[in-house]
Amino acid sequence: MDKQRLILVVLTVLPLAAACGTDKAGSGSVSAEKPVTGVHWSVDSVTVDGKTHKAPEGANVEMKDGKAAGNYGCNHFNAKVTTAEDGTIRLSHATTTRMACEKPVMTFEQTLADTLVGGALKTAVTDDHLTLTTANGDTVRLTESAESTS
Template identity: 40%
Template sequence: MQTQTTRTFASAASAAALALFLAACGAEGGSSGSGPGSGSGSLAPDLVVAGTHWTIGAVTVDGRRSAAPDGARLAFGKDGRASGNSGCNGFGATVDVQGDTLTVSQQGITEIGCPGDRQRFEKDLVKAFDGELKGRQEGETLTLASADGRNSVELTEEPSVPLRGTIWKIDGLVSGGTASSLTPGTGGKARLVIGADGRVSGNLGCNNFGATARVEGKKLTVEGPAATTRMMCTGTQMQLETQLYEILDGPLTYRLDHRTLTLTDARGKGLTATAAPAGEPSGATGGTSETTGEPSGTTGGTSETTGGTDGQNQPSAG
């Protein structure tokens, strides 16, 4: 009992000494102007942007705000780099985060010709997303603004998407490890959906298709050849359709990265696709395919399809 009392007194004495020491430190900090309450010598918490993906909502330059076009997005890697798309061209940059300040150094942009409104937005984005920017994050939104507040970029965090049930907009082809954009004139119709019901369906750039598929590990096996509708297609659409038709037949290795999907076959041929925004239609406009039950892509009635095992189900221009 005596030992316990002695320890209690010692603890009380230590606590009193510690309180006096902290009070003295606080007095020194107050007189020197460098304490926590003075605002100097302390940093705001670092912006947590590494490994995040964002939709660009709007850009303000010299006080003039412009809404972003569809497809404008920005991603921050874990290696100090950022990449994105203006809604037309892809761009890259290096970023350094110190507290609530993000310093951006532009690293280049592709040079695809853009329509006038997208080109104007792109110029504003390049100007606003550069130099020292103060970040303000509220829930799922992040605003990066210049010190004078005249330039800013408004971002909304993008959630990741699952392999199944997502509308994947096909935006590139892969050959031997190199990805390339689709040929201009293909119309942006090509897309696919991997259903939970064991089917893959979508549009090959002109005609709709459907086939049975299964997912095992990192493999997606399309049990083709796929059944397709038989609409008239332009030359560029037909070329893309033939390439996609050949890819979507047999075992494919898939890689899912947030909102991007890559499918490649054993030859190194494949496709890249990006998740469509929520609420965007799958691409079918009506009708029903006789063979697959998939939408035919026509504006009414039913569309003739090809299918079966007779080898005649290659997409046709007529």
């Protein structure tokens, strides 16, 4: 269950950290065209070792004021986000609900957690899409969406 918390925190913190890191002009690896914080992001997928895993319906994250919160399709989560000078972000102090979810959702949550907790994540915003990338090239893809009512 600790990995679920980490996954949820990472999803929440990554966009927040990216938004915080756009104040200074850096190497250009972070796009400042659109803000990362204060935006409701729907999780689309996570790609690990070249294999893409589609996110469950309702998976989302919103980051603001150094915090991330959302739903991973079954479990709700909260986390803290930190941003490095190079624009990368890290998720920490994640907490999550511990609902018994369907196996495919739990499998996705585990995959996402393993992807996001491995270290710094690079952020890239293009139009209404956010991509978080690990040092190994694994990615989490998100799309801006209207705030959910659930």
